[in-house]
Amino acid sequence: MLISGNEYVERLSSYEREIFVKGEKIEDFVNHPNIIPVINSIAYTYELAKKVDAYSPHSDLVNENVNRLNFVNRTPEDLIARYDYQRELSMRLGTCNYRCTGADAIASLYPATKEMDERLGTDYHDRFLKLLREIQKRDYACTAALTDVKGDRAKRPKEAREMYVHVVERREDGIVVSGAKIHQSGAFAADVNFVLPTQTFKEGEEEFAIAFAATPEDEGIKFVLQNTGYQAKFREGGEFELGNPKYGDRITCTVIFDNVFIPWERVFIFEDLKGVRNTLATFATSHRCVGAACKAGFIDAMTGAASLMLKANGLEKVPALRQRLGEMVGVAEAAYAISVGAATKGREEQGVWQPNTLMANAGKVVGVEGFNKVLMNLADIAGGIPVTAPSEFDLKNPEVGKLLRKYLQASPNFSTEQRLKIIKFIEFWATSSHLLGAIHGGGSPAAAVIFLQMLADFKTKEDAVREALDLEGDS
C-alpha cells in the first residue's frame, strides 16, 4: 500500500508516545514546533513515492506496490532507484528523510536471519518476513537504532553493561531489554524502530548480541530530543528566519529502553555473534553507500542555494565564482556516481542485492570530504551575511523595517525577502547539525578507512607489482 503524507500524519496523531523536549514531556507531539519539521520531511517521502514509479516498486511479498524504502532490493537497478530516491529527497528536503536506516535494517536483517536459520535451524527469517509484510502493507515508516551510549570507552561492554542495550529478563513470550541509544534521527516519528547492536561482540559477550523491532508505543520507551539552536528558533516561530522552515534541522533523539518488553516474534537475533557480525557488516555497507547519494542531494541543495545567491547579489557571471559552482557540482556527481558504481558492482546475498563494500566505504570518505569542501565553497560564495543578517521580524519593525528592506536588497530581480530567504537557508547549512551529521552518520570516515584496509584485496595488487618487477627472479 502507498499511503499519502497526510495519512501518515493522521496515523501518527493516533499514537501516544513519551517524548521529551527541553526538559518537558510534550503532549500532542505532532503539533510541536520541533517535531513538525520531521513529520513534514517524512510526509514528503510518502508524497514523492506516489509521484515516481521507481520509488514505489511492486513487491512480491505482498503483491502490491510499496515504498522503495520498505522494499527488498534484488537487482542493481533496484539499488540505484533507491539512491535516486534518496538523492532527490536530500535535495528537496535539505535535511534528513529519517527513513534510510529503516531500509538499511531491512537490507541487512533479511539475509542475516536467513543465514541464521540455515545455520541454526531457527525461524528468525519467518518472523522477520511477517513483520516486513506488515510494514509493506501498512506503509510504515521505519528507522533503525544502533549507537549505544557506551559510557567509559576504556571499558569492555561486560564492564559497562548498563551502557549497552541488553536483556534484563528472558520470558516465555519475549525478552525485557534496557539501555539507551543515542543519535537516533527521527525515531519518535516512525512506526517501527529496528534495534541493532552498536558493534560486534566477542565470545562471552553474547548477551549483547541481539536485534529486534520495537515500536514507539512499547511501554518503557522514552525519546529525549536533541536541543540545538535551530530548535530554539523553531520554538520561537517565524517563517524564513528558520532557514529551512518546512523541513528544519536534522532532529535526533536519545531513545531510552526502560525495561521494555519485546515479544519473541519481534526478536530477530538472540545471542548470536555471527548473526550480529553479518547484520552489521551489511548494514554499514548499505548505510554508507546510500549516504554518498544522500550527500549528493545535500550538495545539490547547497549548489542551488549558491547559484541563487549569486543571482540575488548580481554576481552570477563572475568566472571565479562560477568555478566554485562547478567544483560543487563535481563533488555531488562524484559521490552519487560512487553509489551507482557500488550498486552496479554489488553482489547478491541471500536474495538481496548489496552494494560493493569497498566502494560504499570509499563513498563515505568522498562524501564527508566533499561535504566539507562544498560548505567552504558555499561560504565563499555567500560571504559573511548568512551569520550577520537581521531577522525577518526586523523587516516588519516600523522604525527600521523600511530602511532594512532598502539596504538588504541587491539584484533587482530578487526582493529583499527572497534574498534573505536564500541567505537564511545558507546560514542553515553553515550552522545546523548537518556538518557533524555528515561526518558521523554511518560511522566516522576513520571507521570507513579501517574497513577499506581490512577488506581490500592487497594480494592481487602486490602480485601485479611482483610480476612487473620480476620480484621472485633473484631471491
Added chain:
Amino acid sequence: MLISGNEYVERLSSYEREIFVKGEKIEDFVNHPNIIPVINSIAYTYELAKKVDAYSPHSDLVNENVNRLNFVNRTPEDLIARYDYQRELSMRLGTCNYRCTGADAIASLYPATKEMDERLGTDYHDRFLKLLREIQKRDYACTAALTDVKGDRAKRPKEAREMYVHVVERREDGIVVSGAKIHQSGAFAADVNFVLPTQTFKEGEEEFAIAFAATPEDEGIKFVLQNTGYQAKFREGGEFELGNPKYGDRITCTVIFDNVFIPWERVFIFEDLKGVRNTLATFATSHRCVGAACKAGFIDAMTGAASLMLKANGLEKVPALRQRLGEMVGVAEAAYAISVGAATKGREEQGVWQPNTLMANAGKVVGVEGFNKVLMNLADIAGGIPVTAPSEFDLKNPEVGKLLRKYLQASPNFSTEQRLKIIKFIEFWATSSHLLGAIHGGGSPAAAVIFLQMLADFKTKEDAVREALDLEGDS
C-alpha cells in the same frame, strides 16, 4: 587610565542606544540576553589588561598606562604583545573580543592622517590625536565599521549610491551621512565606532572617500542585531545548554546611519582617494595579521575542549586521536608564528609599526584553512553527540533526568554535567557563527590571495631562476 570590567559596564549602562533585536527596539540593553555575552567579553578585555603588564603599556600621548588595543604600537615587540593579548582573549573567551577592529582603525588612521596633512596641509592628524588621547584616557572600547551593504554588485558605487555610506549634507560644523554597514561585531556595546570606507574608490567617486568616528549615541544611528540559533537559545535561557554560556556566539549587527551628523573634529578623511587607499591597505594588513593570532586562540580553545572530551570519554590514550590533537596544536602554532613573524619582519610607517604585508595575508589564508581543518578534527574527536545530546533541562526532568544522568556519563572522572558542558561547548564551535566568521573576517581568503599576487616581488624570484638557468645566455 585602565578601568575595570565593571566600570566599563557601568559606563555602558548610562548610555541610551537604539538597538533592535528580533524585530523589537530593546530597552535596558545591557541586560538583554543577546547583549550580555558581548558585554561580558568586552569586560573581560578590561580585566585581562589589568592583570598583564604587556597588555597595558605606558602611552606617551597621555603619559599613563593604557589598554594595548588603544595604544599606538611603535615596535615589533609592541605588535607581538598585541597578538599575545589577542590570542589569549580568543582562547579564554571562545569568541570575539569585539575590540580588534578599533585597534586596527587606530593603527591605520594614525599614519594615514599624518600623510594627508603632509600632502594636503590639513589638520586631520591633530583631530585624530585629540580623539585618541580621549580614548586612551577614558579607556574607551572602540570598533571599526567598514562593510557597506553594496546592493547590486553589478553596479558601481555611483549607480548604487544609497548602498554606500555617503555625505548627504555638508555643514559649517560637520557633515551629515547616510548608509548602512553590515557585519559589525559588537559595535552596539562600544564607546566609539570608527567608520571607514568599504573599498578604495576611483576618481569621480570622491564623495564616498570619507572616514570618521561616530558614537553609538549619535542621533540617527540604529543597530539591528543578527539573529542566529544561538541567540534564540540565549533568549530561552539556561546555563551550559548555551555552549559558551558567558561569552556566547560572535554577535554582529547592521549599523544604519539615518542622516547622522558628524562634527568636523571627528572627520579624519574627507573626499581624499589616497587617504582612503592608505588607510584601507594598512587596516587590511593589520586586521588579517591579528586575525591569524585570533584564530590561534580559537584553536587553543577547541584543542582544550578536544583534550577534555577525550578524557571525559576515557579515550585520552588512543594514539590516532592524540595525533589529531597534535595536528590541532600545529595549526594554532603555525597561525600564531606567522603573526609573530609578520611583526618581526614588519616596517615603520609614520611612527607606527606595521606587520609585514605578505605575511599578514598568508596568515589569513593559513588561519582559515587551519580553522576548518581543526574543526574537522574536533568533530572527529567528539563524535556526533555534540549535535544529538539532550539538554541540561532534560537532566532535571523527574521522569528521565536520572536515567540520562546515568547514560550520558562516560569516564568516572567527569560528572554527566561536566561531560555535557564540554559537549555543548564543542557543539558551539561546530554550529555557531565562527566558521563563517573565520572565513570572512578581514575579507575572504580569495581577497588575501589577490593581495599576495599583487604585492609579491616576482622579479627577484624570476631573476634567481634566470641566473640559475643562465637564461639570457643564448637568446
Added chain:
Amino acid sequence: MLISGNEYVERLSSYEREIFVKGEKIEDFVNHPNIIPVINSIAYTYELAKKVDAYSPHSDLVNENVNRLNFVNRTPEDLIARYDYQRELSMRLGTCNYRCTGADAIASLYPATKEMDERLGTDYHDRFLKLLREIQKRDYACTAALTDVKGDRAKRPKEAREMYVHVVERREDGIVVSGAKIHQSGAFAADVNFVLPTQTFKEGEEEFAIAFAATPEDEGIKFVLQNTGYQAKFREGGEFELGNPKYGDRITCTVIFDNVFIPWERVFIFEDLKGVRNTLATFATSHRCVGAACKAGFIDAMTGAASLMLKANGLEKVPALRQRLGEMVGVAEAAYAISVGAATKGREEQGVWQPNTLMANAGKVVGVEGFNKVLMNLADIAGGIPVTAPSEFDLKNPEVGKLLRKYLQASPNFSTEQRLKIIKFIEFWATSSHLLGAIHGGGSPAAAVIFLQMLADFKTKEDAVREALDLEGDS
C-alpha cells in the same frame, strides 16, 4: 582478429619510421631502449585481451572477436568492460597502455561522422567504418593526437596559423597538412594515429576544423621523443635500477606533420565546426571517464608497492601505516566507482554508449586529487629511501657490494635485491612523468570544472530550493 603481443612487435618491426631521440634519428626503433618499454606495454594489451573474454568482444562489424579498445561499445556493460580492462592494464603495467586515446577517438568519430552525414549528406561515416573494419580485422593499435603546440596563447588560431595543424593544400585525392601535436603518448609505436583538433573553433576558423587518420608511415611525419631522467636511465641500461624495468615511464612525443598527404578516405571531418564540437565533447568525456579507471589502476600498483614496502621493512602491522593503505584503497575504489557509475548512467549517442558527462568530469577531478593524495601516502610509507638508495650496480661492486647487501636488508622475508626493487619502483612513481601525466591527461582539472559548471542542471537544484523556501510566496 586477435593477434599476440609478439605478432604486434613483428608487424611493428616491418615499418620504417622517422623517430628522433635525444637529437638523433634512430634506426631499428623497435630495439631502442627508450622504445622497448612502450612496445612491451602495448604488447601486453594484446596478451591480456587474449586471456580475458570481456576484453575481446565479438564485433558485428567484422563478425569476429576484436580488441575491446577497437570495439564500438553499445551498452553500459561494454563500457564497464573497457574500464575494467583499462584499470587492470594500469595496475599491471604501472604506466600508460598507449591505446586508450585510440578507443576514445573511435567512440567519438563514430557518432560525429554519422551526425555529419545526416546533416550534410556526406559519406564520412562510411569512410570511417571502412577504416574501423580494417583496424578491427588487423587488430591495429591506435592512438589519437589532439594537442596543438599553440604558440603564443595571447593569439587566436588565425594569427598563429602555423601553430595549429591545418590544410596547406587541397587536392583531388586528398589534403596536405602541416603542424605539430605535442604530448602524444606512444604514437610512434601505433599502427594508426587519429588526428583531431585541439579545441573547438569559431566561424571563420573552418580551416582548422578537420579530423583524419594518419599512419606513422605517411611521408613527412616525424616523431620527436620526450627526454626525461628515466629515459637517460634506460639508455644506460640496468635491471631493477630502472624502477619499472619492463614498461618504463610514460613515453610521449611531439608529432610533426611536415606537409603530410592524407587521402580523402582517411579524412573524417573537413571544415565543419559542429562536427568538431561533437567529436571533442564526446572525446573529452570518454577520455576523462576512462582516465578515472586508469588512475584507479595506477593507485592499485602504488598500493601494492606500499603494501610490499611495509612488509619488506617489517612494518606491516603498524596501525597508522595500515590506515594509509586504507586511504589509498579508498581513492582507487572511488575513482573506479565513478567510471562505473558514469557508464551505468550514460546515454546512447548514434549507436554508441557514452558515459555520463558530469560524472566523467567529476572522475577527472577526483582522479587527480586522489593520485596526488595517494602519492603523498606512498611517500609517507616508503620514507626517503626511494630517492637516496644506491644502485643495483653498487650491490655488485667488490668493495662495497657485500656491505650494502647487509645494510640495505630489512625484513628477513625479503632479500636486499627484492627490497631495492620495490624501493626503485616507488621512486619511479615519485619521480617519473606520472604526476604531471595524471594532472594533464585529458585536460587539466580546471578544464573539467569548467565543463561541470557549463553543463550542470542548476535549474533543478535552484527550483528545489525555491520550493523548499516558498521563494515566490512573497515576491
Added chain:
Amino acid sequence: MLISGNEYVERLSSYEREIFVKGEKIEDFVNHPNIIPVINSIAYTYELAKKVDAYSPHSDLVNENVNRLNFVNRTPEDLIARYDYQRELSMRLGTCNYRCTGADAIASLYPATKEMDERLGTDYHDRFLKLLREIQKRDYACTAALTDVKGDRAKRPKEAREMYVHVVERREDGIVVSGAKIHQSGAFAADVNFVLPTQTFKEGEEEFAIAFAATPEDEGIKFVLQNTGYQAKFREGGEFELGNPKYGDRITCTVIFDNVFIPWERVFIFEDLKGVRNTLATFATSHRCVGAACKAGFIDAMTGAASLMLKANGLEKVPALRQRLGEMVGVAEAAYAISVGAATKGREEQGVWQPNTLMANAGKVVGVEGFNKVLMNLADIAGGIPVTAPSEFDLKNPEVGKLLRKYLQASPNFSTEQRLKIIKFIEFWATSSHLLGAIHGGGSPAAAVIFLQMLADFKTKEDAVREALDLEGDS
C-alpha cells in the same frame, strides 16, 4: 676566515675519498658529473656569505668573521639571519645547499656537551669548542649524519645491532665504529661530518648513545651515491636539458663506516642517554625550523619559474592563473614567517638561541603540505609540456631542429631555448628528488605531529575551557 667558492673547491681537490657512483669507485671526484653540481652548490654558499654581511657574522670564539652556518647563534636576530641565508640559498640554487645539517649539529652539540660536562664532570664541551674553532677558522663545510639503516623495523637496536652505528672497539686513544647512515645529503663534498644517533635510546642500549665528528678522509669511510634519473642525465651531459644544470638534483649518499677509528678528541657523546636526548631534541627543532625557511626558498624558485612560464606562454594576465601565483606566494611567506616567528619566540639554551619547538614542528608540517600544494599549482600553470618536451639536442638536429624551434616557441619575448630552459626547470621540480626530500627531510610530518602532541601545553588550554564553562561549578 671566509674562503671563496674556488678556495673551497681547491681544498676539496686535495682530498682523497672513497666515493662510489653507479657501481664504480670514482677517481677525481671533484670533476665527476654527479658531484660537480653538489660542489657548485656548496661553493655558492661561500660566495654568498662573502657578499652579505648578515651571512658572515663576527665570531667571538675565533675573533674573526665566519660563515653563518658555522656560527653559534646567540640571539633571535642571529637565527633569523640564518633563515634568510637559507631561504636565499634555496631560491638561488633550486636545490640543497648541503650545509644546514652541519649548522644544526653545531646548534645542538654546543649546549648538549655543556650540559654533560656540568652533569658528569667531563670535558666534551672543550673538545667540541676546539673543533668548532678549527671549523670557523678554516671555514669548513660541515654536514651531519643521523639516519641509521635500521634493518628490520620489528626489532629493537640490540637485536639489529649491526644496523646502527656502534662502537666495535674502545681504545686508549679513541673508538672504532661500524655501521651505515643513509640519506646523507652531500656528505662526500664536506670537510667535516658530524655523526649523531638516529634516535634516542633506552637503558641497556648505551652502546648506541654516541656522537662524534668524522672526516671523509678517515680510513674506512665509504660514500655510495644515490642514482636517480637526473644523475643519469648529468652523466650524459647537456646543458639546459639537465633542468637545473648548475646545481642539479639533491644528491645524497649512504655513508658506510667500515671499522673507522675516531680519536677521543672528536667524540662528543659517549654512552650517555641524556646527552643523546638533548642533542636530538635540539637538532630536530633546529632542522625542522630551518627546513621551513628552506621550503620557502624552494617555493620562491618554483614561483619565479611559474611566473616566467606564464610570460613565455603569453598567459601572464589570466586572472585564474595569477591567483595560482598568489597562492604560491602565500605558502612561501607562511613557511618563512613561521621560522621567523619561531626564532623570535625561541629560547636561550646554554648560550645558544634555539627556535620555539612547537613552531618549528608546525613549520615542518606547513612546509610539506605547502610544498605539495605549490607543486600542484606549478604543474597547473606549466601544463603537461615539462614531461613531454623534446631535448635540447633535438633543437640542434638538422632534420627537425628548425621545425621544433618554430613549433616550441610561444611568446615572442622568449626564444625557444629560453622557453625550454624554463620548461626543463619545471620538469626538474616535478620529477626530481625534491618532493620526497621535502617530505622526509628532518623527519616525516607525522613525526612532527607526534612532537606537537607530546610537547604542547594542553593544561593551559583545558583550563581556559574549564574556566569559561565553569566546569568545576557543579561536579
